[in-house]
Amino acid sequence: MNVPIRMLGIATTIFWIVLAAFIASAAYSLKDLGFGVGDPQFTTTPDHGLIFTLPLFIDNRGYYSLKSFDLTTVFSDAEGVEISKASSFLPVIPAEQNTSILHNVTLGLNGIAEKYLFEDANLTCQVTAGLNFAEIVPTQLSANVGFLWGAPLYGFKLGNPQLSGSNPTYLATKVPLSFENHAAFDIVGNVTVRLFAGQDTLLAESQSTINASKNTRYSGALNFSVPVSAASAGNLSGHFEVYFSTTMFECGPVVIPYG
């Protein structure tokens, strides 16, 4: 019986040494692990969605591959309402290699509340990253990151209709338009404005192209041809119905009173 006992002792010792070596090398690998985040990029989808792409760089110079890397981001507004959720999964990040991941978050601007097109907001991004370190140590990191959402049509304003010319049947009317593009992307599209007198009398309709680079102020004007008969009736107040059609989103009608 002495031999089996001795063999059992030797086997136990070897296993302990292997375990100790594993812990030492795994801990040593930690210091050779690097993460980096690139500059975010914005692109659009054909259905007016905004894709926010975040490049991630993982430099795994350790001895062990990282498995089941899973990154999840949940964007929510100040009230906690979920706006967008996205996940990126990478089965294996091999040892001694640099790996990059593009984490794509689709923000459907058509689906989110209209107010975010006109008002800046503090949004929260809940980031959860999980991976299996050294094959047998599941690790998870979670963080809440707050960031300022810049409204693409911040401070959108239509001025009062101003007479700019006339002929026997129509009055040429100009309506100034302005807004600030606080968003991280450019806006290119059309704005259509319907001019109503009183409650529901359509006087005229006008369309204009808008092209506002990010973080710039846009000013323009819309030209209407208002029938003389309607204008002479003394309708000096009413409302505009505004429709936006851009590469990023479609929105409308937005009702703005005048007069």
Next chain:
Amino acid sequence: MIYVVLAPFLTLLSPIVQGIEEIVEVLVIVNVVLIILSDLTWKTVYGCFLNAGRAIFTIAFVVFALGDGVFTVSPPSFTLTVDLTMVYGIVALLSLLGLARSVLQAINFMSERAESGLKP
């Protein structure tokens, strides 16, 4: 000796697993004391008991002191969770192997004594 080798790496782990250095120190001190005592009582049944005690202590230490093996660190900006259950499972299994060895040693010791007509 293993502890001396591992000590610098435990320092690396200490920001993730708070108090791991103290936990491992207690484990190592008790183990070293039990090893010395079992060496001193070698070729007696007490040596086998001390070896078994060492294995049982390690298992109990892993189960009670380290809990479920899931450590969570929450600095102000993020939360890091490390699940060391698998590592603790391996430690517990190796300790069970050591316990089995000690039990076999004790049985062998007693049977040898019985065969030779000596009292343990």
